[in-house]
Amino acid sequence: MSATNAVVIPSGPRAYGRRYWLFALPAALVVLLVILFPWIFTLFMSVHEWKVTGETPFVGLANYTKMLSDERFLGAVWRTLIFTVASVVAPLILGVWAAVCFSNTFKGRGLARTLFVLPMMATPVAISLVWTMMFHPQLGVLNYILTSVGLPPSTWVYDAATVIPTLVMVETWQWTPLVMLIVLGGIASLPTDPYEAAILDGANAWQMFRHITLPLVMPFVMVAAVIRIIDALKTFDTIYVITLGGPGSASETINILLYQTAFAYYDLGYGSAMVVVFFVLILLVSLLLLRTRQREDLR
Amino acid sequence: MKSGFLGRVGLYFSVVVLVSPAVLFFLWMISLSLKNELDNTAWPPVFIPNPPTLANFVDVFEKNDFLTYTINTIIVSFSATGLALLFGVPAAYGIAKAKATKAAALILIARVTPGLSYLIPLFLLFQWLGLIGTLTPLIVTHLVITVPIVVWVMIGFFEGLPGELEEAALVDGATIWQAFVYVAMPLARPGITVATILAFIFSWNNFIFGVVLAGRSTRTLPVAVYNVLTFEQISWGPLAAAALIVTAPVLLLTLLMQKEIVAGLTAGGVKGG
Numbered sequence: 001m002s003a004t005n006a007v008v009i010p011s012g013p014r015a016y017g018r019r020y021w022l023f024a025l026p027a028a029l030v031v032l033l034v035i036l037f038p039w040i041f042t043l044f045m046s047v048h049e050w051k052v053t054g055e056t057p058f059v060g061l062a063n064y065t066k067m068l069s070d071e072r073f074l075g076a077v078w079r080t081l082i083f084t085v086a087s088v089v090a091p092l093i094l095g096v097w098a099a100v101c102f103s104n105t106f107k108g109r110g111l112a113r114t115l116f117v118l119p120m121m122a123t124p125v126a127i128s129l130v131w132t133m134m135f136h137p138q139l140g141v142l143n144y145i146l147t148s149v150g151l152p153p154s155t156w157v158y159d160a161a162t163v164i165p166t167l168v169m170v171e172t173w174q175w176t177p178l179v180m181l182i183v184l185g186g187i188a189s190l191p192t193d194p195y196e197a198a199i200l201d202g203a204n205a206w207q208m209f210r211h212i213t214l215p216l217v218m219p220f221v222m223v224a225a226v227i228r229i230i231d232a233l234k235t236f237d238t239i240y241v242i243t244l245g246g247p248g249s250a251s252e253t254i255n256i257l258l259y260q261t262a263f264a265y266y267d268l269g270y271g272s273a274m275v276v277v278f279f280v281l282i283l284l285v286s287l288l289l290l291r292t293r294q295r296e297d298l299r
Numbered sequence: 300m301k302s303g304f305l306g307r308v309g310l311y312f313s314v315v316v317l318v319s320p321a322v323l324f325f326l327w328m329i330s331l332s333l334k335n336e337l338d339n340t341a342w343p344p345v346f347i348p349n350p351p352t353l354a355n356f357v358d359v360f361e362k363n364d365f366l367t368y369t370i371n372t373i374i375v376s377f378s379a380t381g382l383a384l385l386f387g388v389p390a391a392y393g394i395a396k397a398k399a400t401k402a403a404a405l406i407l408i409a410r411v412t413p414g415l416s417y418l419i420p421l422f423l424l425f426q427w428l429g430l431i432g433t434l435t436p437l438i439v440t441h442l443v444i445t446v447p448i449v450v451w452v453m454i455g456f457f458e459g460l461p462g463e464l465e466e467a468a469l470v471d472g473a474t475i476w477q478a479f480v481y482v483a484m485p486l487a488r489p490g491i492t493v494a495t496i497l498a499f500i501f502s503w504n505n506f507i508f509g510v511v512l513a514g515r516s517t518r519t520l521p522v523a524v525y526n527v528l529t530f531e532q533i534s535w536g537p538l539a540a541a542a543l544i545v546t547a548p549v550l551l552l553t554l555l556m557q558k559e560i561v562a563g564l565t566a567g568g569v570k571g572g
Contacts, residue, residue, distance in 0.1 A: 023393025027386040041420035114557040121553040125521040126542035275416040286411040
């Protein structure tokens with residue numbers, strides 16, 4: 001705001017500051033109903049024993065202490081962490097590689113980029129069904145491809161040892177594009193002078209990537225990493241459709257166990273307590289995201 | 300950046316390696332949907348349908364009530380997107396103008412919360428209100444996805460607008476509401492397009508709310524296609540056809556509006572549910 005403005009209109013935009021809140025009022029009411037109410041009610045339920053029917057006695061922190069000795073829950077936490085780490089690292093590496101490629105101009109770039117983005121836009125349930133068919137141990141096309149290039153067939157999602165890596169592959173296929181887009185946005189905003197200087201100094205493509213591009217886009221890579229961590233922790237559709245946590249409980253993540261507890265066993269109290277713990281875990285990661293974003297704003 | 304012949308070859312090679320998993324996947328999906336059951340379970344696999352058949356698509360619509368599910372999905376996604384625009388666009392304007400970063404952070408928290416965590420209390424609420432089995436719970440819960448997308452994308456757009464035009468309108472005696480409707484909104488139309496497309500797509504794709512809240516007749520397409528897998532005898536052709544029917548509108552929208560979608564996704568790192 002310029003000083004002259006303030007002189008000409010004493011009630012300049014600054015003074016409207018409070019009135020702009022009216023714009024947000026309807027949305028705030030919606031947020032209150034569909035976001036805030038569920039949070040508070042979940043907290044309330046988590047300290048009660050709550051089945052769909054019957055009494056709902058207050059049990060204090062029993063649901064929470066139960067989690068600490070619940071092998072199934074602890075197993076789910078462990079699997080979620082493994083799945084998340086792998087589903088962050090792989091898309092990050094591939095996504096940065098893709099972003100560097102798509103930052104070049106070449107014939108057919110627009111089409112190639114659109115095709116590359118399709119997996120993240122497609123309906124997750126639909127693609128999960130097709131993956132399931134492709135993983136079929138006897139008739140699946142993936143084992144045909146493996147055997148025709150001389151590799152042994154894989155058990156894919158039908159064996160406890162291979163199910164998590166296979167699901168990570170699906171997750172990577174689906175979400176590498178998001179990393180690519182965020183990093184590509186970063187590369188587009190880079191200055192060109194360092195590159196010109198580097199070319200004069202006779203740097204090759206790898207050196208330029210390693211010493212100029214990568215350090216400069218690192219903040220964007222960090223943003224992509226945090227978004228990816230949050231999304232990987234929350235993964236539901238693909239795991240639910242492809243394995244439903246199986247075989248046995250080999251791919252049962254927190255989110256899947258949460259669903260089963262609440263909507264298959266109707267143990268809503270215990271389910272709510274899990275939601276609270278899960279939410280705190282994700283909130284900690286989001287705070288990290290906010291801090292990275294703020295650093296971004298400062299730049 | 301200049302690069303030599305070798306660099307060019309490496310670049311094209313990289314692009315082919317990166318893009319082919321997506322392309323081959325969708326081609327295989329189409330191939331499965333156009334083949335009869337004999338070819339679909341053949342070994343070695345039949346890659347090109349010969350002759351292609353639409354029988355699987357006919358089968359999907361005959362054996363399931365896919366027409367109803369399609370209408371359900373359209374009603375839910377359109378309502379959830381429309382309501383999100385109605386609530387979200389003014390809210391984003393207010394937040395951008397008042398520079399309310401705390402409110403923006405709240406929206407971000409909504410973006411990161413797992414969809415399941417809303418479902419237990421809302422499930423009970425809707426049960427108590429007797430709304431389970433209608434489309435209302437679906438529309439309301441889809442707001443959890445669409446409102447944050449609209450607000451998040453639009454905050455970015457409104458912050459990027461030059462404030463001078465609205466200030467001029469205010470000096471001329473317009474109310475802030477008029478400045479918003481007649482000055483800021485028309486300028487932000489590209490942003491509204493982006494927000495609409497993204498909110499619509501992520502509402503259309505949503506599975507988790509439907510699987511808990513939808514009754515037999517209120518299923519949305521993602522839930523319906525999952526039920527094809529669970530309850531029918533597994534036959535690949537119809538299953539692939541059903542999957543293609545569900546996701547085709549979204550894929551076409553992505554191909555047609557790729558510029559807007561890329562712009563929106565790059566800005567917000569948006570994802571639904």
